[in-house]
Amino acid sequence: MTAHPRTRKSLAAATAATAALALAAGCASKTEDSSDAGDKDKKVFTVGYSQANNAEPYRAQLNKQLEYFAKKYDNLKLLPIADAKQDNARQVSQVQNFIQQKVDVLIVSPNEPDPLTPAVEQACQSKIPVIILDRDVKTDCYSSFIGGDNYQIGKQAGEAAVKALPDGGSVGEIRGLLSTDPQKQRHKGFMDALKGHDDIKVVEQREGKWLQPEGTKIMQQWLARGTKIDLVYAHNDPMAIGAQSAAAGAGAKGKDIKFIGIDGLAIPDGGIRAVQQGKLIGTYLYPTGAEEAAKTASELAAGKKVEKKQTLDTVEITKDNAEDIYKQYDMSQKVD
The missing domain is CATH 3.40.50.2300 (Response regulator)
Known part of the structure; x- marks a missing residue:
């Protein structure tokens, strides 16, 4: 990730802010929004997301929703979503790449738990807050798990x-x-x-x-x-x-x-x-968790405490309620 030029004064201020954030929440460094250089207090935090497999309709919709909800938060910049394509080695590499980029928040939807666990722990050890979305890993070294029951x-x-x-x-x-x-x-x-x-x-x-x-x-x-x-x-x-x-x-x-x-x-x-x-x-209904993930990422980036486990509700969908449920969850006008 290419850094923007900064004056020595602004760099010192950013460094001080980074140290305070790390002590408060174990987050990675903040990145100043170069598009708003006049606003010294406005910070933008980079979010990296490794998706298990974009080819699954559920995950394609999750991606669209996450992009939509991330834009609701002025302090977030969602990087291009990485598609693991059901390939564990590819996903491990993606996570490690995000770690090397020093993203401020990492979101991972693991393809499989065992291969991704060491990579998630590596992010944790690098003081990067991690959100596990939908599928669990075999470690508790993450900030929040979001998924259905x-x-x-x-x-x-x-x-x-x-x-x-x-x-x-x-x-x-x-x-x-x-x-x-x-x-x-x-x-x-x-x-x-x-x-x-x-x-x-x-x-x-x-x-x-x-x-x-x-x-x-x-x-x-x-x-x-x-x-x-x-x-x-x-x-x-x-x-x-x-x-x-x-x-x-x-x-x-x-x-x-x-x-x-x-x-x-x-x-x-x-x-x-x-x-x-x-x-x-x-x-x-198996909620994507995209809205909750964006909110949690914003809170983590700001150094706030978040729930360790967020369990999302389901709804049984039959012919009797299908039309109403479709209208309730239809985001086509928002995410397309």
């Missing part, structure tokens, strides 16, 4: 499956990336909800890596080998929509299968619209 979402999905199969039935589960905590919690919650309902069996389980084409392929394989499936529980909407598309293309073999997803994005090809169109019987 994946266990509760999985449990609600399981309860919905029980209601959808009053006479029992067979379930196929398309799981996310197996090493990630959201996948583990969504699976555990779902299975716990099925306890005591011995007439409902999970007969198929596959890793879909959060990707719609994987959902399509997995469903095609299940149907091709004649597995009887009454309901598919997918750990996100793209995989559920992909599976539903495969079932719809299979004619009679797939026409009675029900589908449940997670994410509930208010976008034209998202889960809420899929519920309205009858492709899914339900989905669950």
Whole structure:
């Protein structure tokens, strides 16, 4: 990151401010806004964000929302978002690059926890406040974790499956990336909800890596080998929509299968619209956390204390409330 020229006097003032901030909150150095040189008190803090995979609709929407909400804070400058493309080595490199740039706040949505943990600890040791967004890491050396309650979402999905199969039935589960905590919690919650309902069996389980084409392929394989499936529980909407598309293309073999997803994005090809169109019987809002992340970054940059863990609420989305939920969360006029 290229520094702007400063006078010796302003440099001394900035250095003093940096020292005070570091003592107060362990933050990295402040950067003076060169576009407002007349305002000596106005500071702009750089924010680096490493995203796990921009190709996932949920994460693409998260990026748009974070860019939108970051602009609400005069003290933040969000650097171009780094896309790890589901590549752990790439993401570690991105985080290390942000550390070398001495960003004032670092946001990370880990692709997988184990590989990213040392990089997050490195940022922490460099006195850079770190926000972990959506997926956890195996260290508590960060400033704040922001994410949904994946266990509760999985449990609600399981309860919905029980209601959808009053006479029992067979379930196929398309799981996310197996090493990630959201996948583990969504699976555990779902299975716990099925306890005591011995007439409902999970007969198929596959890793879909959060990707719609994987959902399509997995469903095609299940149907091709004649597995009887009454309901598919997918750990996100793209995989559920992909599976539903495969079932719809299979004619009679797939026409009675029900589908449940997670994410509930208010976008034209998202889960809420899929519920309205009858492709899914339900989905669950998994908030992006972008608004909370921008607010937390601003507070951290200013040396304020923040909550160590911020758990975001979910909403069950069915045909009864899908239209209202879409209107409530539609940000198309803001983020496009």
